[in-house]
Amino acid sequence: MPVEYQLVTLRARDGVSHDAMLVIDERAARLRERATGRRTACMHVHGIMGNFLVGTLRFLAPPLAREGFPVLVVETRMGNVGQLFGPGIFDRARRDLAAGAEWLRGEGWDSL
Numbered sequence: 001m002p003v004e005y006q007l008v009t010l011r012a013r014d015g016v017s018h019d020a021m022l023v024i025d026e027r028a029a030r031l032r033e034r035a036t037g038r039r040t041a042c043m044h045v046h047g048i049m050g051n052f053l054v055g056t057l058r059f060l061a062p063p064l065a066r067e068g069f070p071v072l073v074v075e076t077r078m079g080n081v082g083q084l085f086g087p088g089i090f091d092r093a094r095r096d097l098a099a100g101a102e103w104l105r106g107e108g109w110d111s112l
Contacts, residue, residue: 003062008072010103012095016077020100023061024070032068041070041109043100046078070109074100 006022033039042064061071076096101112 003065008103010074010096010099012099014092014095016092016095018075018077018096018099020075020103021061021073022070023065023073025065025068028066028068029070038111039109040068040111041072041104043097043104043112044071044073045076045097045100072100072104 003023003025006024008020008022009017010020011017029039042061044061061073064071074096076093078090078093104112
């Protein structure tokens with residue numbers, strides 16, 4: 001089974017919604033779970049510039065997924081505007097990361 005991509009909408013506690021992409025190889029994830037007894041996923045977050053179409057957000061997740069580590073690539077309110085607002089929105093962007101972690105836990109991933 002190849003690596004699959006699932007579009008997810010995350011909602012932060014303050015009601016702000018963002019897209020995320022789960023990159024997963026189901027077979028590899030099952031094998032890793034059997035070997036370790038844990039369901040481990042990763043969360044990949046860009047810096048102040050970025051989106052799903054460029055750089056490591058696009059190329060890092062598939063190799064990790066093939067090794068049994070599903071990756072939730074998270075967009076935040078920092079994406080593409082952090083250069084304008086910088087630290088002014090960083091504290092609020094942490095809410096987006098918390099939403100990603102909560103979503104993964106809700107999907108049964110017990111280790112991040």
